[in-house]
Each structure stands twice: as structure tokens, then as C-alpha cells.
Amino acid sequence: MERLDLLAASLRALPPSCGPVRLIAVDGHAGSGKSTFAARLAAALGGAPVLHLDDLATHDELFEWTGRLREQVTGPLSRGETAQYASYDWTLRRFGPPRPLAPAPVVIIEGVGAGRSAVRPDLARLLWMDLDAPRAWARGRRRDGTAQSGFWDGWTTAEMRHFAEDPSRPYADLLVEQCQEGYLWRPGPAATSRPDQSVTARDHLPPPSETA
Numbered sequence: 350m351e352r353l354d355l356l357a358a359s360l361r362a363l364p365p366s367c368g369p370v371r372l373i374a375v376d377g378h379a380g381s382g383k384s385t386f387a388a389r390l391a392a393a394l395g396g397a398p399v400l401h402l403d404d405l406a407t408h409d410e411l412f413e414w415t416g417r418l419r420e421q422v423t424g425p426l427s428r429g430e431t432a433q434y435a436s437y438d439w440t441l442r443r444f445g446p447p448r449p450l451a452p453a454p455v456v457i458i459e460g461v462g463a464g465r466s467a468v469r470p471d472l473a474r475l476l477w478m479d480l481d482a483p484r485a486w487a488r489g490r491r492r493d494g495t496a497q498s499g500f501w502d503g504w505t506t507a508e509m510r511h512f513a514e515d516p517s518r519p520y521a522d523l524l525v526e527q528c529q530e531g532y533l534w535r536p537g538p539a540a541t542s543r544p545d546q547s548v549t550a551r552d553h554l555p556p557p558s559e560t561a
Contacts, residue, residue: 373457373474374474406460465517477524489501
């Protein structure tokens with residue numbers, strides 16, 4: 350994990366962006382591998398907390414979670430306080446009891462729209478999983494099976510609408526590509542003003558699973 354450790358070290362060296370926290374977003378299309386990459390990056394960071402935006406979204410509010418994120422997570426973190434956020438249960442269709450999220454030196458938020466305009470002012474870096482929508486969605490559908498095909502039909506329409514109105518990729522600091530053996534990342538569209546991101550690196554890890 351040497352190369353991923355180098356990426357982790359570069360993130361730890363950033364100035365805080367949300368109170369004492371360096372908030373790192375992992376964005377990309379559904380099915381692009383965000384969860385797997387975020388978990389591996391968190392491990393390389395020594396166990397950094399990961400907030401999954403699926404915990405803040407609901408069936409009826411797939412992208413209308415910015416208020417909850419601000420009130421329950423980024424607001425407290427910006428004050429150096431432990432956040433308490435309610436996690437949505439996608440089976441029971443209701444929010445569960447609050448979960449704590451400490452103001453660690455680095456906190457990762459992952460999910461579709463993690464780099465949206467309402468969140469970017471609090472971010473230290475925005476990482477985009479660089480897999481095009483058709484291939485990402487096909488992976489997600491294979492992962493979830495035919496039972497979720499109706500949900501995916503509605504999701505893809507909502508995701509297309511979201512990114513058409515509020516794109517993340519043009520603001521990405523790094524573009525992360527999932528390879529057969531690990532990941533390859535390169536400077537993103539927003540990196541031209543940040544010379545510290547000029548290095549392209551490969552992290553040799555076992556082939557990632559097809560997760561969102």
C-alpha cells in the first residue's frame with residue numbers, strides 16, 4: 350500500500366478545511382467504486398472516519414440531504430465538536446438513532462454528490478472516481494440484482510438531473526481510476542492551481558470489488 354500511503358500522507362499534510370478537520374470528498378457515479386476506495390483510503394489514513402451519504406439520503410430525497418449534512422455533520426465539525434447524525438434505514442424507510450462522528454484530523458465523505466457546490470467550501474480535496482456513467486450504472490445493477498431494477502431506473506434519472514445542474518467532476522482535484530490491480534490517479538480539472546498534485550501514482554492493491 351505504499352502509493353496509497355503517499356496519497357494519505359499528502360491529505361494529512363493539507364491545512365484544515367472544516368474547523369480542525371480536513372474534509373475529503375470521494376464522488377462519482379453510482380457503481381463507480383467510491384465505497385471501496387474510501388474504505389481503503391481510510392485504512393491508509395490510520396482509520397479515518399467515513400461518512401456515507403446514503404445514510405443521509407432517503408427514498409424521497411435522493412439528493413436533498415445538504416441541510417442534514419450541514420446541521421448534523423459539517424456544522425458541528427466546523428466548531429470542533431463531535432457530530433451526531435441520524436442514519437437512514439433503506440429497508441425500514443426511517444432514520445435510526447444518532448451516530449457519532451468525531452472531528453478527526455481527516456474525515457472522508459463518500460457518495461454521489463459529495464463534491465456538490467453546497468459542500469465544496471468545506472472540502473480540503475475533492476476526489477472523483479473516473480468511471481463513465483453507463484459502465485458505473487451497469488456495475489451497480491449487476492451488484493444489486495434484478496430486484497432493485499425499479500429503484501435503479503429512478504436513480505439514474507435523478508443522478509443525471511443532479512449532475513446536469515450541479516456537476517462535481519469539473520471541480521475535482523484528483524481523478525481516480527480503478528485498475529485491474531489497484532488504482533491510478535492523476536490531477537483533476539481543479540488541480541492546475543495546486544502544484545502539489547502534479548504527481549501521477551499507482552497503488553498496487555488486490556482487484557477491488559464492484560461496490561458503489
